[in-house]
Amino acid sequence: MKTALLIVFGATGNLMYKKLLPALSNLLAEGHLPSRTQIICVGRRELDTPTYIENAKKETSSHLDWEPLKGKLTYFRMDFETTSDYQRLKEAIADHDHDKETMVYLAVPPRLFPVIAEGLHTVNLLSKGQQETRIVFEKPFGEDLESARQINQALWTYFDESQLYRIDHYLGKDMIQNIMIVRFANQLFESSWHHEAIASITIMAKERESVLNRAGYYDGIGAMKDMLQSHLFQMASLILMEPPQANHADAIRDEKVRVMQRMTLDPASLCVGQYRDYRQAPHVPAQSETETFVYVKGYVDTPRWRNVPIHFVTGKHLDEKRSEIIIDFKTDTKRLFQTDHNKLHIKVAPEEGVSIQFNVKRPGLQETITPAVLDYCHSCQAVGNTPEAYEKLILDLYKRQSGLFARWDEIETAWQLIEPLRQANKPLIFYDTYEELKDIIINHAKERLDDL
Numbered sequence: 001m002k003t004a005l006l007i008v009f010g011a012t013g014n015l016m017y018k019k020l021l022p023a024l025s026n027l028l029a030e031g032h033l034p035s036r037t038q039i040i041c042v043g044r045r046e047l048d049t050p051t052y053i054e055n056a057k058k059e060t061s062s063h064l065d066w067e068p069l070k071g072k073l074t075y076f077r078m079d080f081e082t083t084s085d086y087q088r089l090k091e092a093i094a095d096h097d098h099d100k101e102t103m104v105y106l107a108v109p110p111r112l113f114p115v116i117a118e119g120l121h122t123v124n125l126l127s128k129g130q131q132e133t134r135i136v137f138e139k140p141f142g143e144d145l146e147s148a149r150q151i152n153q154a155l156w157t158y159f160d161e162s163q164l165y166r167i168d169h170y171l172g173k174d175m176i177q178n179i180m181i182v183r184f185a186n187q188l189f190e191s192s193w194h195h196e197a198i199a200s201i202t203i204m205a206k207e208r209e210s211v212l213n214r215a216g217y218y219d220g221i222g223a224m225k226d227m228l229q230s231h232l233f234q235m236a237s238l239i240l241m242e243p244p245q246a247n248h249a250d251a252i253r254d255e256k257v258r259v260m261q262r263m264t265l266d267p268a269s270l271c272v273g274q275y276r277d278y279r280q281a282p283h284v285p286a287q288s289e290t291e292t293f294v295y296v297k298g299y300v301d302t303p304r305w306r307n308v309p310i311h312f313v314t315g316k317h318l319d320e321k322r323s324e325i326i327i328d329f330k331t332d333t334k335r336l337f338q339t340d341h342n343k344l345h346i347k348v349a350p351e352e353g354v355s356i357q358f359n360v361k362r363p364g365l366q367e368t369i370t371p372a373v374l375d376y377c378h379s380c381q382a383v384g385n386t387p388e389a390y391e392k393l394i395l396d397l398y399k400r401q402s403g404l405f406a407r408w409d410e411i412e413t414a415w416q417l418i419e420p421l422r423q424a425n426k427p428l429i430f431y432d433t434y435e436e437l438k439d440i441i442i443n444h445a446k447e448r449l450d451d452l
């Protein structure tokens with residue numbers, strides 16, 4: 001097994017402490033990464049390695065096992081805009097083993113992506129076409145369509161597309177990967193996966209938490225860019241795409257892009273909200289217009305999805321944490337019985353699983369129809385721990401498997417889709433509770449919506 005060198009820019013941030021270090025610790029503990037792995041933690045703060053580790057220990061969860069990381073972390077201070085600092089970084093890592101896979105992880109705001117990429121390229125720390133080196137970009141990739149295009153254009157001058165890994169960590173979640181299996185490995189579903197059988201689809205990612213101490217990142221980004229443009233569209237594309245030609249990363253991504261290019265979101269249905277205490281959170285401007293909630297309805301202009309509304313719901317400070325896809329089937333068209341709709345729930349978080357609602361006769365002398373639910377709990381079936389999304393993604397990165405990373409055309413299509421919404425200039429609705437939003441959503445949806 002080769003040596004792995006991971007260089008993380010933005011190593012003093014929340015992502016490093018809360019997600020990357022725990023994922024790396026687990027991967028090392030289970031022997032998935034070479035024992036000679038080295039992790040260079042790059043930041044702008046004046047720290048030495050022992051102080052960095054001390055700080056990281058305070059910031060990371062108490063469950064993190066530091067033993068597998070022992071002797072593997074080095075802190076490197078630099079200015080991200082100074083070329084000579086990249087030269088110093090190159091010299092510092094030259095001390096490490098040469099027979100290595102080098103991965104650079106940018107856990108920083110997107111405006112720094114081209115800056116760091118240029119620095120790495122200028123000193124030849126990463127070279128175009130050199131397959132054992134690759135570079136990872138956190139989401140959001142850009143701040144809007146224009147900036148994303150500029151960033152991407154810059155990256156293509158420095159690196160080959162095959163060296164670029166754009167993260168949407170939802171793709172690393174087991175249940176997101178399971179969507180393909182549920183759809184295409186079950187004739188039961190695939191034969192009724194169209195507008196004649198399906199009344200509507202709801203794709204939601206609700207969070208109970210407020211912005212907490214992450215306003216520095218969140219303000220100015222908001223729910224539309226943080227969640228809709230990335231996670232919700234990724235879920236939608238897997239649910240809505242036509243069957244791919246092959247179970248192969250590019251064939252799947254081709255279909256995902258194709259279907260999202262046929263989607264339109266209705267600006268009239270758009271509803272944006274901000275929870276009332278948001279402007280009091282640390283680092284949030286008193287007049288912030290950032291939305292913490294978004295609802296919008298879309299349609300896909302293909303024969304399969306004619307007139308099927310797709311409802312997108314996401315936000316913070318809501319009634320519960322729940323990421324879920326709900327397929328709402330049409331009722332019995334022959335009207336033999338008055339029944340509830342059949343429903344398929346694909347649960348992504350916090351529970352992972354699938355449930356199916358169908359109709360049965362209630363036991364007894366009367367012919368009363370009642371809904372019943374078949375529930376499959378995915379996490380309950382796991383032997384040992386289910387790997388966290390970041391574990392799966394870091395491992396795929398190490399193995400040069402790019403299927404669970406977003407291709408440029410997926411990202412560009414997603415930015416194109418939200419562009420009309422950003423221009424709609426809808427007034428913010430201020431909310432204390434999710435209950436207040438429900439009627440407003442139904443008014444905007446102009447549809448039956450009973451799974452909010």
Ligand SMILES: NC(=O)c1ccc[n+]([C@@H]2O[C@H](COP(=O)([O-])OP(=O)(O)OC[C@H]3O[C@@H](n4cnc5c(N)ncnc54)[C@H](OP(=O)(O)O)[C@@H]3O)[C@@H](O)[C@H]2O)c1
Binds near residue numbers: 019044106169216
């Ligand atoms: N946290 C998550 O769970 C999560 C999930 C999905 C995606 N992401 C994405 O990951 C990226 C990082 O998120 P985060 O939560 O870690 O943000 P964060 O806590 O604000 O940390 C950002 C990091 O970037 C550094 N940084 C910012 N501006 C810099 C500059 N001009 N020069 C040098 N360093 C600079 C910060 O250094 P200082 O510490 O010195 O300020 C810090 O290390 C963001 O793009 C975010 O969208 C995060």
